[in-house]
Structure formats: C-alpha cells, structure tokens
Amino acid sequence: MAKIIDGKAIAQEIRKEIKERVEELKARGKQPGLAVVLVGNNPASQTYVRMKEKACQEVGMYSEVHRLPEETSEEELLTLIDQLNANEKIHGILVQLPLPEHIDEKKIIDRILPEKDVDGFHPVNVGNLFTNTARFVACTPRGCIELLDRMGVEIEGKKAVVIGRSNIVGKPVAMLLLHRNATVTLCHSRTADLKKECLDADILVVAVGRPEMITGDMIKEGAVVIDVGINRLEDGRLVGDVHFESAKEKASMITPVPGGVGPMTIAMLLLNTLEACE
Numbered sequence: 001m002a003k004i005i006d007g008k009a010i011a012q013e014i015r016k017e018i019k020e021r022v023e024e025l026k027a028r029g030k031q032p033g034l035a036v037v038l039v040g041n042n043p044a045s046q047t048y049v050r051m052k053e054k055a056c057q058e059v060g061m062y063s064e065v066h067r068l069p070e071e072t073s074e075e076e077l078l079t080l081i082d083q084l085n086a087n088e089k090i091h092g093i094l095v096q097l098p099l100p101e102h103i104d105e106k107k108i109i110d111r112i113l114p115e116k117d118v119d120g121f122h123p124v125n126v127g128n129l130f131t132n133t134a135r136f137v138a139c140t141p142r143g144c145i146e147l148l149d150r151m152g153v154e155i156e157g158k159k160a161v162v163i164g165r166s167n168i169v170g171k172p173v174a175m176l177l178l179h180r181n182a183t184v185t186l187c188h189s190r191t192a193d194l195k196k197e198c199l200d201a202d203i204l205v206v207a208v209g210r211p212e213m214i215t216g217d218m219i220k221e222g223a224v225v226i227d228v229g230i231n232r233l234e235d236g237r238l239v240g241d242v243h244f245e246s247a248k249e250k251a252s253m254i255t256p257v258p259g260g261v262g263p264m265t266i267a268m269l270l271l272n273t274l275e276a277c278e
C-alpha cells in the first residue's frame, strides 16, 4: 500500500517559506510582482488564473491580472507584453495557455523578456535547461522534482520513465531527472510497448492527458508514481492519468489528483517570481 504524497501540504509549506522571503524583501523596499495575462473565456483557465492571483496575495506579492476579450489581436497582446516587460513593478509575466486559435503562441512567448519568463517557456530558458544552466524552469516539472526531494526520494542512479513528451511537461521533466543522474526513458504515443517501459520504472512520471490510463499492472512493485494529469470527467470528477486505486497497491509512493502536482505548479510559480525579484 503506497504512501500518499500530499502535494497540497508540501505546497503550503513552500508558500510559507516564500512568504517569509517576501517579507524580508519588503523590509528592504522590494516587492515581487507577477502579471498574469488571460485571453478569452476558457473556464478552466479562469479558475487557474484566480488561484494564481489568490496565491500571490497570500504570500504578499504584488499581482495584476489582465483579462482580455477572446477577439484580442496578436498585435494588441504583443503591445501589452512590451508594456509589462518595461514595467519595473513586474518581475514575472505569465500568459495563460492555451491562447485563442488566431494568436501564435510562440510569437507571444518569444516576446516576453527571458528574465521575466517565470513560466520557463522562452527559448532562452528552454536552452539553459538543456545545458543545465537554467534560471527559470517550467513550474510543473520543477514541482515534480521538488515533490521527490521533499519526500526524500533518491533520484541518482534510478530508472525514471516519463510518459508524455510535451514542451511544457514531459520533455523538461525528463531533462531535470537526467541532470539529477537518473537513467531516463521518454515515452509517447508511438512507444512500442508502453507497459514494458513502465514496469521498468523506479520513478514513473505520467503526463499524457488520458484519464486513468496507467493501471496497477503497469507499475513495478515499490515504484514512486508522479501523476501530472488533470482530467475532468463528464460526471464532474477530477482524475489523473493514473488509475489511483490499482496503482497505490503497487507503488511505494504516489501523488493523488487533485492535491498532488497541481498545487506544486502554483507554488513553483511563486518561487520563480520571488527569484526573479531577488
């Protein structure tokens, strides 16, 4: 029976640590500031943006949310990015993804100053991650590693298997595990024998976006399972990419959904913003 990794509690602890560091900065006349940009009315995005705003307030950071209509043009959004780049109160800029179809995401991300890119999506930050000289690492991947560290999971020398190769989660998480001297396998939709790869994993990170796809029979006895997936079912339930009930019989530790990686993502956003200011 696996130990449950309480991401919510660990994220809360990190937020407490951040709050203390914000207070120290404030005593020296500095306040970290985050700008969040939301285009359109995607309900999930609206929820996430509210959570980010609330988290900033709780740790004493300055925050501003720019809510723009769905029909905002690329040019208008670029102008806003330029203003935020030049704004001294703002140390971090986050443009909530996905953006509406008519806006080129890459063009927008490329315009954010790398030193304000607290999402870690700018090519400069991605490149620095590759060479292990990163300043800003994407929040979700950083949150996964932080969970392992705080749970005392040894990474060096372990077989780590990552399922999913997106630029936002899979690839950066694999790179971070590699830098920590794990032996890394990166799986995707064309992987020939996914079950076989999974059964090899001491550390299994799942970021696919398919509800409860990874079941207990795919998990090695004693493995540590990090479930990044967030899937809203038709009945309203929120589930991960891992079938929690069967997986927890095999794993030694496992993250729940909700209450696992999700809260860590927001904590790491605050941490990146704090570090941008420091």
Ligand SMILES: NC(=O)C1=CN([C@@H]2O[C@H](COP(=O)(O)OP(=O)(O)OC[C@H]3O[C@@H](n4cnc5c(N)ncnc54)[C@H](OP(=O)(O)O)[C@@H]3O)[C@@H](O)[C@H]2O)C=CC1
Pocket: 140, 163, 164, 165, 166, 167, 168, 169, 170, 187, 188, 189, 190, 191, 194, 207, 208, 209, 210, 228, 229, 230, 231, 261, 262, 265
């Ligand atoms: N907790 C958090 O803070 C966050 C959670 N998420 C969640 O994580 C999940 C993944 O997100 P994201 O990385 O953006 O998703 P993407 O859709 O960008 O990527 C999914 C990846 O999974 C792979 N995949 C799809 N089907 C299979 C399959 N049957 N077998 C093996 N691999 C498969 C795809 O392979 P291929 O490349 O071959 O198409 C792709 O690489 C989602 O549920 C998302 O909601 C995302 C961001 C933050």
Ligand SMILES: Nc1nc(=O)c2c([nH]1)NC[C@@H]1CN(c3ccc(C(=O)N[C@@H](CCC(=O)O)C(=O)O)cc3)C=[N+]21
Pocket: 047, 048, 051, 094, 095, 096, 097, 098, 119, 139, 140, 230, 238, 257, 258, 259, 260, 261, 262, 263, 264, 265, 266
């Ligand atoms: N530029 C950008 N940066 C992001 O980091 C980013 C993004 N765009 N677009 C969408 C994804 C998704 N994401 C989540 C953040 C918090 C939770 C989270 O806190 N989830 C709670 C549950 C929340 C709920 O109840 O819906 C939990 O897992 O316990 C989840 C997902 C950040 N993303």
